[in-house]
Amino acid sequence: MRGDVGYPVRIGFTKMGKVRFISHRDVARAFERAFRIESLPLSFTLGFSPRPKVSFGLALSVGHESDAEYLDFELAEPVPLEPLARAISGALPEGIEVFAVTALADRAPALQEAVSAVEWEIELTTDGDAQLAAPEAVTQRVEALLQAPTLVVERVRKGRTTTEDIRPTIRRMIVLGPTEHGTVIGVELATRPASVRPAELVAALGTEFREGRVRRTRQWIERGQQRLDPLTADPRIALEARAS
């Protein structure tokens, strides 16, 4: 018997194409509707206005794409997970595709706390001379940025402007190749002490650059020397077997 504890599940999904223009909150609402369309037996919070137990990972800005988004939810009763990816995807807007559904261990750390590194692909473009955003030009800028011991940016926090050094959060930055309008770089960033936004990196690389297509490609949960995929970091063993 499991008492009032449900069956936590983690899913991985994409956000690609036109749907990248909806907000994090809109994605959450789309999932809540998809769960109802598929009549998933979700656990609800207690209290005056019960909400389904769904928790999202790091927010993704409006306009950015992703291959690697995650959310956790809790089922009130066990259901076969195998067909869920396809079923939920069918109830979601085009471009949001659930690619994996895994049973999650009880009390697994929440995604927002657990994820400590993310990888991005960021396209750099310019308003004017396309050569300014060609791979050679971008490579110079990237090398210069990586050689600098600090990278101070201005941020507005609670109405106050502060300066922060974001250099320690940049783990890796490489030039991946040209696009129609510029160059794509690959970046790995730590999420702590604070997340760095792709736009901040674009601005730090050079004022001539504009942010083109941006895509989150990986999220990592790091524990000691281990680098874990959020889908396999905290597995629940044999959900169906224990539920019977």
Place this chain on the structure above:
Amino acid sequence: MTSLWPRIEPLLAGVEKPARYIGMERGSQVPHHGPGSVSWLLVYPDTYEIGLPNQGLQILYEILNERDDAAAERAYAPWLDLAAALRTHAVPLFSVDTHRAAADFDIVAFNLSAELVFTNVLECLDLGGIPVRTQQRAVTDPIVVAGGHCTFNPEPMADFVDAFVIGDGEEPVGEMTERVRDWKRAGHPGGREGILRELAAVPGVYVPSMYDVTYDGPALRSVTPRYADVPAVVDKRTVADLADWPYPKEQLVPLIEVVHDRLNVELFRGCTRGCRFCQAGMITRPVRERPADQVRSMVEQGLARTGYDEVALTSLSSADFSGIDALVSDLVTDQIGCGNVGVSLPSLRVDAFTVGIASEIQKVRRTGLTFAPEGGSWRLRQVINKLITEEDLYAAVEGAYSQGWRRVKLYFLVGLPTEMDEDTLGIAELARNVVKIGKQYTKQASATVSVGGFVPKAHTPFQWFGQNGTAELQRKITMLRDDLRKTAAQVKWHDPQATFAEGIASRGDRRIGAVIERVWRAGGTFQEWSEHFHLARWTDAMAAEGLDPDWHVTRHRTENEILPWDHIAAGLHRDFLWQDWQASLAAHGLPDCRWTPCYDCGVCTDYALEHVVASSVPPAGGSQGTGQDLSAGGAVPVLLGPTRVVRSEAEAVASSARPPSAGES
């Protein structure tokens, strides 16, 4: 035709809420364009968030896409930021479904549900590369159509719209599709004039360019058809039985938050409460209820398909639906639907019965409940025929506070006919008493008093009334605000200047078109948004056109003058409306004709229609409209009798023990 998406996409990075322009909603249709089919672009001339939920547009979108010979897509007015970007980059207005250019459609059809969106119609046409004036359009330009409640006075938009659809659009859109289809197939015989003349022959369709208008100084002298086969009067279209039209079947589910973001199921169309200020109630007669079984299945299927957890049962007075209590009860006890579903009933009457229903559907989070007494005194409420007694209101409010609501919202109009300061101050008196009742139940009791300025509308008994000017409306609002200072009643009001502009467009004649164009050219789009509204744009434009605003807005019309919408018929006989106007001035109420003898407004008799109601007895509730205390839900037999019933309140009260026909004057 190619998709404009590759050119639109780069612009979206720099605009607010880019998801307004991507489409992809659940329920969106795949349009099948082809040489033999007629393409419609259905445009709501306001933001996506306001336009998307519009049920009229969604219904026509589905009906048209179900046809083999039509394809329909949607567009909404781009916000200022995107409009500027579209102009800078020479990208035209586009559909959100397949991002097709507006000018590539055969028909561009606008929904006109409020006067202050008129300038946005011109903006959308211009962004679409379509000449704004009908006369400037070539045979290759789309046919510009408009529907919605504002078309009951189409004249202010007559210079810009090729064809107006008056009344329910379900049937005429098909008939128009056929005419345009055949005209295209035959190689556009007669050119643009040819198809417009064809459309003018479709019942319910008004083609303003087929009429000559003459003036006598500031007054309108005549509106005459140019051809013998063009109707002198265009009658509205009415769907006789809502059961034949279970739409929308696949309500659109937007990806971003919009107004009324929930499943909407229409309970009935039309209202015969007879509130004299209410254009919707006058022009949508008679009452046509949807069968309760159909409502149930639409709710059930709609919830399952959309994933919404809230359903609104919509109409002009939802508590009047036959069997509303059983329907609501089944919804909240999960007999219909799929668990944990919220129910909302917009447009509720003011009485204890209503509060009973509200308490059933709002089991938790009883934050606010809204009532609309509209007038501050019983006398004034008889004038406007909103027959809510103080007892009805206080019983409703007491019911609300005693069952856990903490805030009551009260809607009122100011600037109503015969209104005296004591009527206006009566609003404050009601609000104070409401708060007093609330304080007996909770210390936090508060009331919000929402005040709008009254704009007289076409085809209502108040169409002859001279609207209050801005100074007078402001004086009344200030007086009310001062009187309620330091109370738990908070006053909110609509800007009297916007009310004035609405008045210009509401009852204006064809000359107002030039004013609308000037306002638009001066940058006056999104006029419903207070930050973009400036009355000076409207008054400057009136002055430039040599038109007197007071003639069009604040002047009382005379009995025999020609009104700009006299050639448009909602079925209401002009002498009925005039008589009701006179009854109003004498503070005589008129009961609801669903449950009392017909007083021959003209709609049912002229159009061979009948009320479609499942119950011949009025619902349980207050005295409203029936002249009887129906709080116990007592039956009022429907009697066949003399056709005119105009009773004073004294008679109504005296007749409360008798069948209503006994109290006729």
